[in-house]
Amino acid sequence: MNKTMKLSCCAMLACASLAVTASAKAATEDDKKFLAMASQSDQNEMALSKLAETKTANPAVKAFATKMITEHTKMSASLKPFAEARGLTPAMGPDADHQKELD
Numbered sequence: 001m002n003k004t005m006k007l008s009c010c011a012m013l014a015c016a017s018l019a020v021t022a023s024a025k026a027a028t029e030d031d032k033k034f035l036a037m038a039s040q041s042d043q044n045e046m047a048l049s050k051l052a053e054t055k056t057a058n059p060a061v062k063a064f065a066t067k068m069i070t071e072h073t074k075m076s077a078s079l080k081p082f083a084e085a086r087g088l089t090p091a092m093g094p095d096a097d098h099q100k101e102l103d
Contacts, residue, residue, distance in 0.1 A: 031086075036083070038075070039080075039083055039090045043092065048094075049066075049068040049072070051102055
């Protein structure tokens with residue numbers, strides 16, 4: 001149940017990151033913080049989903065994990081130009097807490 005809750009929370013964060021559109025401009029520090037958080041959230045979600053995809057025997061879980069990987073890969077690609085334009089380096093993997101959970 002704990003992992004399901006974490007995946008649900010990550011999915012909700014990812015949905016929040018969908019609010020960023022192609023015409024959005026991160027002009028404030030809050031916007032930069034959001035871009036950094038969304039980028040990291042995508043990486044965390046992809047790492048957890050890849051683990052779920054490889055470890056599960058449940059076809060529904062596997063399908064959901066695959067969908068999450070696809071969607072978060074697209075989201076990361078769409079956020080990358082905005083982050084780079086603001087001098088932010090997009091996250092390249094899970095953060096320390098999520099990596100610890102993965103290990």
